[in-house]
């Protein structure tokens with residue numbers, strides 16, 4: 655069995671990791687940390703895990719394990735890098751601390767002078783569909799941003815095929831409230847958040863940096879991202895508008911997506927052009943590691959609209975982290991992740 659621990663286990667992504675790792679056939683879940691709830695059962699924070707006998711410990715009491723998952727707010731891993739590196743030979747960090755590949759990008763997008771800039775190249779960006787071979791060889795994976803995951807998986811086939819034109823790609827993500835984590839804020843108070851359609855980041859979203867970092871080598875230099883909070887707990891729907899550099903029809907485009915994704919266990923291409931379920935809907939993905947995709951061709955404008963949906967806490971965070979973990983440990987990457995969502999939900 656592979657021994658693992660989760661740091662920041664009382665939060666939303668930590669709770670999802672406990673749920674997944676406790677039932678993973680190759681894993682022994684050793685410790686789960688919370689400073690606030692040390693000594694208390696994990697069900698204090700996660701009522702869906704009420705049957706588990708595991709209790710939270712302080713991060714100061716972490717014992718050596720084979721792999722450490724970090725689910726902390728941005729900056730905490732940087733601050734305690736040496737301490738955490740001493741716990742396990744392999745680390746998977748869900749925060750943004752090592753996602754961008756240059757100190758300049760941290761300066762530009764996060765306004766921080768990254769003190770461990772020399773370490774950035776040692777972390778593999780954790781979207782397996784893009785970086786599978788690198789993940790198999792790396793002791794360090796950094797979780798990708800949840801919005802970035804939804805957008806990148808939608809655009810990746812077009813970028814690889816070299817058909818994206820010179821105009822910027824415009825993308826809008828509609829997101830659920832769990833993106834903001836378990837700690838409440840004035841803006842997430844139920845009477846304020848419930849029923850909202852709030853454009854909380856029309857410009858300047860940090861995940862833009864990740865999306866452009868991934869697509870730049872394919873000649874895509876501008877992706878303009880806006881984010882809107884909607885009345886949903888889990889889930890992201892990304893709508894990306896792409897102007898092409900050549901004339902292609904829907905069948906050509908589906909060919910590009912099939913070539914790219916037909917072997918992918920967690921990407922589901924929706925090919926129905928009629929009927930009720932012809933577009934991705936985040937609610938049917940809740941709790942699963944799937945990304946559902948559909949493409950829509952507008953001949954009038956030579957534009958493709960790509961719809962991509964995920965669960966932000968699963969394919970956008972903890973599910974994808976387990977997928978990376980499986981690859982990093984020589985396991986089938988679907989281990990512990992092969993379940994569909996609920997319907998109706």
Ligand SMILES: NC(=O)c1ccc[n+]([C@@H]2O[C@H](COP(=O)([O-])OP(=O)(O)OC[C@H]3O[C@@H](n4cnc5c(N)ncnc54)[C@H](OP(=O)(O)O)[C@@H]3O)[C@@H](O)[C@H]2O)c1
Pocket residue numbers: 661662663664665666667668687688689690691713725726727728730748749750797798799800832833834835836837966967970971
């Ligand atoms: N939510 C998402 O959809 C999502 C998706 C992808 C990536 N992420 C990233 O994943 C990370 C965790 O997100 P989350 O949504 O799970 O956050 P969260 O619900 O707010 O949980 C944060 C966790 O960090 C712990 N913590 C907070 N401050 C700490 C400190 N100073 N020292 C030690 N532990 C501390 C908390 O434990 P205590 O009980 O001790 O307070 C809690 O367990 C973030 O970096 C986030 O950006 C989130």
